[in-house]
Amino acid sequence: MRKTGLSTNMEHPKKYFILGLLSICFLQLKNKVMAQSDVKNPFQKIKSIPPALQTLPFYAVQPSGWLKMELQKNLNGFTGHLDSLVPDLILNDAIYGAKRLSKQVKSKNLGAISAEGDWQVQFLWWNSETQCNWLDGYIRTAILLNNKKHIAKAGKIVDALLATQDKDGYLGIYDPELRYKFDNENGELWAKTTLLRAILGWYEYKKDPQVLIAIERAVDNVMKAYPIDQSSPFHTINPNAGGLTHGLAFTDVLEQLAKITRKNQYIDYCLFLYKDFSKQVINEDAQYAKLIDPSISLMGHGVHTYEHFRSVLAAYYASGNPEMKNALTNFLRKIENVTTASGGPVSDEFIGGRKGNGLLGYEFCSLHELMIGWIDLLEKSADNQYAEKAEHIFFNAALGNTHPTESAICYLKQDNSFQLTGGNNGDTTDKHQTRYRYSPVHKEAAVCCIPNAGRIVPYFIQNMWMKDGQGLVAALLGPSILNTSLSNTPVSITETTEYPFENIFAFQIAAKSPIRFTLKIRKPQWAIAVKSSLPFKEVNGFLVFDQVWNQSSKLVIDFTSEISKKFTVDKEVYFQNGPLVLCHEIIASQQITKSYTIAGLHESTYQAIQPISYQYSNGQYTPKPNNCCSVWMTNPISGKQELLVLKPLARTILRQVSFKTIP
């Protein structure tokens, strides 16, 4: 996740070379796009647009069923233990406190393989991301599982971090001689982003006003140091400044704080940050002038591009400016072009102008960042296609990247995984490449994906239910329990389902006293028929139930799916059943390459017993039980047709998802 600038320099010469090429491409594009950006003022605020849906405070939605089991697996494994798995990066580096970065710091253990490089102390922000993205997932997981021991531990960590706040409100990783005085790579805003996202989650659970005051003071300290329209927080003399540009995600903190406090100044500051980010000479795809030119493909570091998507959304909704809407529309098209069948976007660190295909890797961090982007757009637009995209990436790419039984993920994985031995499908060109394999840490590459693997499940859960002006909206479907109130009447809804592995839902609605409101259940776009135990109207892709709900109302919904044949961006065929992308699972042998002292935690590689890339020649396909389907495929080695059974991609290790078509 943090493989630009310094990190590239410090690690793999090959990647540094690629970055150099990308820089040249970006700089060649710069003159062309800068000229276009001057035509109108896209950053002018016209009228901010309120979100169409309202998210609920963290902890209003709790998991049940398989989602709860997934969280428990994480808490028993990497999320519950990452601090002790990499104590040098988390426990022994008080980067926000006693070990803040100062001119006296000469080196820092950052986990990854490092080498001599042309760096400055302000570059050494990495451990702040590792610590706080881990903490964010850890806090949310502990709370959602109501695990008292882990909640108490999370509380102590939060208290210790809040105790580092200076009198002027500063919370961060730099001592006074460095802070806010940069003209190059730094982690000022990014370190605050990861920290404050975690603390906001804690505040929403604890509701302690002192915590909110501390967050506001920290944000106000930034806004004072970087005054709106009179400063340049993204200024850098080096166009490759990964920590600096990660800092645009500070809009996450600002938007959440605006929701809690209802203060518009935080929303306006989002627009300012995006404006300043767009002004700079930096190698980032999400700059306005690049977005409005549809001929410029996504080139940059994938995880930046996908997290910046939310900042562009924030800027558009803050400004209500149609010029910004054009940029957003183009961004959506560009992301579409790099997306694979599973929903994973190309991001084997860099996108590099490539289109999505089954053999290109996606980073786990990118899956989390893009999923949150889709949820953000759903919240702002109420357009149910974005709920579909969020579910798609989570149920397919993310669950297909997570080890089915062990607590481990791949840092990089592809839809068509024929080998997971370190390099992409067995590639050994880069001896340092270890990302395509399972680990609960991935310390050799960077400890970025594991923290985000601990965030993706709770973030999905907390956004399953939202509100609109009329009532409640089941936006993302799955087993959950909602506790909220409408017009001061407590309402709880228990959603019982095996979805996405089955498409039947039982909702138990319990209002403390009878109350009329609309209950909207998202109708998935793949549903070819709906059975419902109560009458409904279908409006804008939602089933709308408008009635009086009492203490034990019940609703059962059954969506019918069918097997559909689809095409990837590069015209390969894949199959989908309802929400689940299907694959040919390849039998593999596991080699455990390292075991940790915590029971069940391993690093491992997988080799196919018989890797064959099948081809499709318009053969028949037939539905089979358990979401499977049988399809006639051509074995290119024997030249013969074979009947393959395709199964859901979720929870597979080696597999082929997309198939070249042959006449």
Ligand SMILES: [Zn+2]
């Ligand atoms: Zn990562």
